[in-house]
Amino acid sequence: MSDAYFLRQLNLLLRFASAVVPAQERAAWRQEWTAELTFVLRVHPAEAGPLAAGMLQDALWLRADHARRWCVATADHRSPSTCLIALSTLFVVTLATSMLQTRVRHAIFSQWGYGAFCCFLAMVVLSLPSTFVTRASHMGDYEAFSCQEQSGRARTTRWLFLVSKMVLTLLTSFLLSVEFTRPFVAYLGVRADWLVLIGGLAMNIPALNWVLLDQKSRCPECMRSLLSSARIGPPSRSFLAWNGIEETCDRGHGLLHLPEWETSWFRTARWLTLDASWHELFRP
Amino acid sequence: MSQTSTRLSHTAALILKALNSGYRYGFDIMEATGLPSGTVYPALRRLERDALAEGVWEKEQTAEEEDRPPRRYYKVTRQGKLAIVEAEKKYPLIAQLLNPQEVHRP
Numbered sequence: 001m002s003d004a005y006f007l008r009q010l011n012l013l014l015r016f017a018s019a020v021v022p023a024q025e026r027a028a029w030r031q032e033w034t035a036e037l038t039f040v041l042r043v044h045p046a047e048a049g050p051l052a053a054g055m056l057q058d059a060l061w062l063r064a065d066h067a068r069r070w071c072v073a074t075a076d077h078r079s080p081s082t083c084l085i086a087l088s089t090l091f092v093v094t095l096a097t098s099m100l101q102t103r104v105r106h107a108i109f110s111q112w113g114y115g116a117f118c119c120f121l122a123m124v125v126l127s128l129p130s131t132f133v134t135r136a137s138h139m140g141d142y143e144a145f146s147c148q149e150q151s152g153r154a155r156t157t158r159w160l161f162l163v164s165k166m167v168l169t170l171l172t173s174f175l176l177s178v179e180f181t182r183p184f185v186a187y188l189g190v191r192a193d194w195l196v197l198i199g200g201l202a203m204n205i206p207a208l209n210w211v212l213l214d215q216k217s218r219c220p221e222c223m224r225s226l227l228s229s230a231r232i233g234p235p236s237r238s239f240l241a242w243n244g245i246e247e248t249c250d251r252g253h254g255l256l257h258l259p260e261w262e263t264s265w266f267r268t269a270r271w272l273t274l275d276a277s278w279h280e281l282f283r284p
Numbered sequence: 285m286s287q288t289s290t291r292l293s294h295t296a297a298l299i300l301k302a303l304n305s306g307y308r309y310g311f312d313i314m315e316a317t318g319l320p321s322g323t324v325y326p327a328l329r330r331l332e333r334d335a336l337a338e339g340v341w342e343k344e345q346t347a348e349e350e351d352r353p354p355r356r357y358y359k360v361t362r363q364g365k366l367a368i369v370e371a372e373k374k375y376p377l378i379a380q381l382l383n384p385q386e387v388h389r390p
Contacts, residue, residue: 028356035353036311042352051311054321062325065333 010037010052017059022066029062079249080161080223083214088169094175103183113178116193120174120200124208127201131208154221161223165211173203219249219256220271226256230263252282289298291334294378295319297371299327300360301378303337304368311355328358336364 014033021029026095033055053175076082085111098104109114185192217226233243244265246254255272259265298317307316313324314317331337337358347354360368372378 031353032310034346035355036309038352039355042309047311051314051321054323054325057322058325058329061329065329161285 003054006048007041008168013052017055020059021062025062025066029059033058077225078225078227080157080218084161084164084168087165087172091168091172091175096171098175098179101179104179107182108178110174112193113205116178116196117174120170120177120246122203123197123201124170124204125210125257127205131205131212136229145254157223158215158220162211162215165214166208169207169211170204173207174200177203216269217247219251219253222249222251224249224251226250232257250282252279292336292367292371292374294375295323295329296331297368297375298381299308299324300331300336300364300368300371302382303331303362304365304382305382308359309355321354331364332358336367337361 014030017033018026036051036265037048040051053121098108105266107116177196181192181195181199184195188195213226218224219226227250228248231242231244232246232248235242241260244257246261247258249255252274254274257266257270257272259267259269262268299313299319302313302316303314307313310321310328313319313328314321317324319327328337328339332339334358338361339356339358341356342354344354
């Protein structure tokens, strides 16, 4: 390999890697690497290759760090869209993982996969009543937040959000249950189908529980996660618990009052709507 | 301080120790520690981001005298020196991993 060819390759790599570096750091990064390579080519030419090998890694690290800082600065982890993006990403990653495994891909798109999905849905339908009874005491329809007060748009958004979360978590659960149980097919044969059912049930119950718990801890108006949980009442009033918990919407839509149980505070969860005079205390 | 030391990996501690021993730029640290460039340079960026090391451009005049572009030298900050003390407690053999060659002082 001639020196000229090697230098041309180095230059190409430097240009390619510098394109990866965020624009505001690019000039300094390029200058630093140019200086390093010039010195090494002059003093230890044999070391230029190993040195240049880390150029792209360095550029990728800067790009990843830039993306991380951007996420920290701009991501709003309380917003419903962030929740849906996270769930969609999880679903896409799980789907991609499944599609990359030939056995799992064939299984999902076969008659067996269709049957397994139907059985999984049956398990969901079976588990739904118990999950709703234990978790769905209030799903945004609060006593003081009557249907007349809610805008139709807010109600539609709330239900759309709930359904989207359910669909995404259930589909991810199904894919995960198939992925986890497929390796056992070789040992268990047809009996492995039962594992898919059990795995599906074991995954869809916590998934649905999370969906409902998350829905309950959101503002019914804007669907953002509530914050500033404050315990209400003296400690150990209700056995070892407090009387209840108060949570706030950070956009100033209202306060959620959650009793520890029916007799400790209000009978059921209550939403206290804050009028416009409170809004200056909250961020827009 | 303890928070900084818990976040400092063995590799980062080794690079910080090398900087503190007088090795001042990426290639120098590669030679001193035996670590590849793909590890050393991102680690230097991370140390700089966490304010444990500080990068300074060489004076143009010095570089011109040697007929080369100015280089970026790194030095340990006060916070970095405290982190080294903590890291030496956590990784007692870290000093022995540096090559016992003469320290470069450009």
